[in-house]
Amino acid sequence: MALPSSGTLSINDIVGEFGGSAPHSLSEYYRGGSLVPDSAANSGIPTSGQIKISDFYGAANLVWTTNLTVGQLVGKFNTITGYDSASAIGSLSDTSVDFLGGAFCEGISHGTATGILAFYVTGNKANSGFTTMTINGNNYNRTSATYSYNSDGDFTQWAWSSGSPFSGVGNVDTVNFT
Amino acid sequence: MTYTVQNINSINQTDFDNLWEDCKTVIENETFPYAQKGHTKETVFTLINSLDIKFKVQKDGVDIAVLAGNKDNNKLNIGPALFGNDSSNSKSWLYDADYWSAIKAYTTSQSCLGYGGEVVKNSSAYNMLITVHNNSLYPNSTLEETNTRTQGNVTTTTIWFNHN
Numbered sequence: 143m144a145l146p147s148s149g150t151l152s153i154n155d156i157v158g159e160f161g162g163s164a165p166h167s168l169s170e171y172y173r174g175g176s177l178v179p180d181s182a183a184n185s186g187i188p189t190s191g192q193i194k195i196s197d198f199y200g201a202a203n204l205v206w207t208t209n210l211t212v213g214q215l216v217g218k219f220n221t222i223t224g225y226d227s228a229s230a231i232g233s234l235s236d237t238s239v240d241f242l243g244g245a246f247c248e249g250i251s252h253g254t255a256t257g258i259l260a261f262y263v264t265g266n267k268a269n270s271g272f273t274t275m276t277i278n279g280n281n282y283n284r285t286s287a288t289y290s291y292n293s294d295g296d297f298t299q300w301a302w303s304s305g306s307p308f309s310g311v312g313n314v315d316t317v318n319f320t
Numbered sequence: 321m322t323y324t325v326q327n328i329n330s331i332n333q334t335d336f337d338n339l340w341e342d343c344k345t346v347i348e349n350e351t352f353p354y355a356q357k358g359h360t361k362e363t364v365f366t367l368i369n370s371l372d373i374k375f376k377v378q379k380d381g382v383d384i385a386v387l388a389g390n391k392d393n394n395k396l397n398i399g400p401a402l403f404g405n406d407s408s409n410s411k412s413w414l415y416d417a418d419y420w421s422a423i424k425a426y427t428t429s430q431s432c433l434g435y436g437g438e439v440v441k442n443s444s445a446y447n448m449l450i451t452v453h454n455n456s457l458y459p460n461s462t463l464e465e466t467n468t469r470t471q472g473n474v475t476t477t478t479i480w481f482n483h484n
Contacts, residue, residue, distance in 0.1 A: 215471045217354035218438050219367050219399040229353050230472035253356045255363045255370075260356050292358045299358050 144183065144202035151195050159203050168193045179205045181240040205272050206319040209235035210250060212308045223306050224251035224259075239263055241271035241319065248297055250277075250317060252306040259304040266291045267298040272319040275300075277307040321413070323422035324378045330369045331376075331386050339386055339402035340364075342411075351445045352400065353474045364400045371399060375426065379406050379413050389437060395480060396427045398437035414448055420458040424483070434464075436480035441468065449479045460484045 145151060145159050153166055160177045162170045173187040174180035180189075183202045187193070213232030215222040225232035226249040239245045242263055249262040259282065261275060269289040275282040287300035309315050340347075340361060348360045355363035367388060368374055373396065374388040384406050389398040406413050413419050427435040435458070439446045453463040461481040468477040 213472060215354060215474060217399075217476075218397065219371065220354040220363060222354060222356060226356065226472070228357060229474050249357060251356050253354075253359060253363060255355070255366050256359055258356065258359060260359065262357055290358065295357060297357060301359070 144200060144204075145198050147200040151198060153195065156195070156198050156201075159198075159201065161203075168195070171198070179203065179241070181205055181207070182236065182238075183207060204318050204320055205241035206236075206239055208237070208247070208317050210277075210308075210315050210317050212311050212313050212315060214311045220253060220255040222251050222253050223308050223311070225249055226251045242267050245298075250275075252304065252308065254306075257303055257305070258301050259307065260299050260301040261287075262297050262299045264297055266293075266296070269300075274320050276318045276320070278309055278315055280304070280307040321416060321418050322380055323413075323416075323419050325375055325422050325426040326378075327373075327375050328386070329374075331365075331374070333365070335383065335386070336365055336368070336402070339383065339404040342404040343402055346444055347402075351440055351443045353440060353476075364402070367400045368402075373430065377419070377422065379419070382407050384411075384413055391430065391432060394432055395434035395436065395482075396430055396432040398435070415451065415455070415457065417457045417459070420452060424459055424461070424481075428483070434461075434480045434482040436464075436478060438467070438476050438478045441475040441477045446477065446479065449481075453481070 145155055156171060157166050160171060162177055171178050173184050173189050178184055178187055181204060183204060187197045187201055210225050211233045212224060215229050215231050225234055234247060237247045239247050245263040245265055245267055247263055252259045272284055282302045284300060287302050289300050291298045352360060371388040372390045376383055377385040384404050385402060387398050387401040389396060403411055405411060423435060452458055458481040461483055464480040464482050466478050
């Protein structure tokens with residue numbers, strides 16, 4: 143859960159979000175260090191030098207977060223729900239995947255015929271960078287995913303057997319990666 | 321040319337793979353948008369084996385097609401289909417009146433009064449069906465194009481050969 147974007151903020155709030163070892167010091171919390179992911183949500187936190195509590199407004203212990211506007215492609219025998227760039231259904235507020243520098247998300251979608259939820263990014267990426275993808279309280283662990291690289295389409299995917307986690311067509315669902 | 325059409329209970333992975341190799345490029349890139357990236361093959365395989373009606377077509381003893389669908393208002397509504405090459409490494413059989421006569425006979429045997437299904441508008445599958453109609457290859461039938469719709473960047477339409 144992200145830190146507030148305004149109001150009172152203390153180092154205890156920062157510890158609560160990012161963890162760390164007592165005694166605590168702000169120098170533990172440089173962006174890109176061992177505790178604070180180098181993500182868009184944390185762009186206000188410096189990577190070195192002067193650091194202050196106000197740098198942490200809106201920061202989050204997430205390697206990537208994006209808002210997914212749910213689209214759907216309904217066929218007579220299969221339905222795809224979520225975001226899929228190839229068929230232009232749904233959309234993302236941010237397609238640049240922070241933890242896979244230079245990669246773009248091409249899809250976070252569910253298909254009824256196979257019962258698969260899949261997360262796709264461009265290029266050949268290692269099976270690392272995130273621990274869990276969360277959509278509407280449903281957690282998808284990377285280590286339990288079927289991971290593959292498709293050389294024909296030059297994309298990497300993580301896939302889980304699952305029902306659809308999306309709330310409804312046209313709704314905006316937040317997708318968090320830790 | 322002799323075409324035989326027979327019901328199957330399922331298609332095994334080996335038979336599927338053999339036909340898939342002959343048509344995967346068209347299916348993955350053009351005619352079957354209802355699958356997630358990288359999952360087209362398993363989606364088609366799963367669908368064929370899950371649908372009520374599934375049958376294969378042989379030309380002179382060689383498997384050239386497997387199709388699956390269901391009955392929709394007394395019409396044979398085809399979903400996933402694999403079109404393979406014949407012994408001459410060709411799919412010209414798709415424009416052979418004898419093939420379509422065999423399909424019509426099968427459709428009638430299923431107590432259906434029409435044959436068709438949903439296709440991507442202007443895809444090779446759509447264009448093939450229009451050509452079949454324009455050349456009267458599906459015998460004694462009337463073409464019906466209905467339920468044209470666009471979702472995302474995919475426009476589909478349903479083609480029926482209604483039996484006269």
